[in-house]
Amino acid sequence: MTVMDLPAPAVAPEVAQAASVLGDKQVAVLTGAGISTDSGIPDYRGEGAPKGHPMSFRDFLGSHSHRQRYWLGSHLGWSRFSEALPNAGHLAIARGEDHGVFSGVVTQNVDALHHKAGSSRVVDLHGRLDRVRCIHCNQAYARSFIAEVLEQANPWVASLVITGATRPDGDVDVEQVADMVVPSCPNCGGVVKPEVVFFGEFVPPTVFEQAAAVVSRSDALLVAGSSLVVNTGMRLVALAHKQKKPIVVVNRGDTKADRLASVRIEGGASETLEQLVHLLSR
Numbered sequence: 683m684t685v686m687d688l689p690a691p692a693v694a695p696e697v698a699q700a701a702s703v704l705g706d707k708q709v710a711v712l713t714g715a716g717i718s719t720d721s722g723i724p725d726y727r728g729e730g731a732p733k734g735h736p737m738s739f740r741d742f743l744g745s746h747s748h749r750q751r752y753w754l755g756s757h758l759g760w761s762r763f764s765e766a767l768p769n770a771g772h773l774a775i776a777r778g779e780d781h782g783v784f785s786g787v788v789t790q791n792v793d794a795l796h797h798k799a800g801s802s803r804v805v806d807l808h809g810r811l812d813r814v815r816c817i818h819c820n821q822a823y824a825r826s827f828i829a830e831v832l833e834q835a836n837p838w839v840a841s842l843v844i845t846g847a848t849r850p851d852g853d854v855d856v857e858q859v860a861d862m863v864v865p866s867c868p869n870c871g872g873v874v875k876p877e878v879v880f881f882g883e884f885v886p887p888t889v890f891e892q893a894a895a896v897v898s899r900s901d902a903l904l905v906a907g908s909s910l911v912v913n914t915g916m917r918l919v920a921l922a923h924k925q926k927k928p929i930v931v932v933n934r935g936d937t938k939a940d941r942l943a944s945v946r947i948e949g950g951a952s953e954t955l956e957q958l959v960h961l962l963s964r
Contacts, residue, residue, distance in 0.1 A: 700930045700945040701961035707901035708785040714908025715850045717951040720769035739883035750862040763852040768799035771952040774959045776800040781963040786896040792878045805893045809878035818872030835863040902928040907951040910938040
């Protein structure tokens with residue numbers, strides 16, 4: 683028997699139900715950290731997730747020592763984070779977009795994996811780690827450029843070995859290094875930070891408006907890999923519910939949207955999305 687002769691994997695009843703509910707509708711997709719775990723990026727709440735809180739916006743702005751710790755940990759994590767590749771879930775969403783199933787993707791992740799997978803209509807709700815911006819003059823930079831600036835100012839960083847887990851925001855735990863030179867804006871000398879929403883920072887209103895527009899112009903909402911603990915994502919689910927759109931939730935573990943879901947699928951994002959896109963693309 684050849685590979686081509688092997689029977690297709692059985693479709694779980696709840697996946698078939700989700701396909702029936704979504705039917706020929708234009709579907710908006712909202713993704714969270716759970717879709718990127720198969721790419722080697724842990725989520726915040728799953729088994730084996732790194733402990734501790736992410737860097738807060740207040741601490742980052744208010745303390746040079748916090749910026750030293752953040753930039754060292756984030757730089758070390760970046761070397762891992764930037765090498766992550768899209769998994770079957772990201773590729774399934776891009777394929778669904780190509781087939782006219784998905785109208786757009788709103789992601790709470792900062793890993794840019796939807797872009798790498800080929801999705802063209804993506805709203806990065808919490809920003810992207812591969813971009814850096816000065817908070818004073820607003821000049822934007824590629825993260826790779828700022829990484830080079832950091833390494834030139836701190837050549838000893840190249841010899842450090844990463845021992846801890848990388849968080850979904852690309853940070854790793856490090857000990858305080860007093861002589862760490864923090865990168866500054868090459869244009870004005872101001873404070874630079876990755877273009878991501880830090881803990882305690884608000885999603886820019888224009889970005890949320892773009893995300894809300896993706897939901898509003900669609901006929902249904904598919905949530906994949908998010909517990910929706912972060913309020914911004916849950917606001918989009920509430921918007922879909924208010925507009926009486928069907929909501930399908932795919933996640934390992936409970937979510938805040940379970941009571942609003944038309945169909946709730948307990949399972950991994952990659953395998954579920956592959957099956958669902960296969961059914962919807964026929």
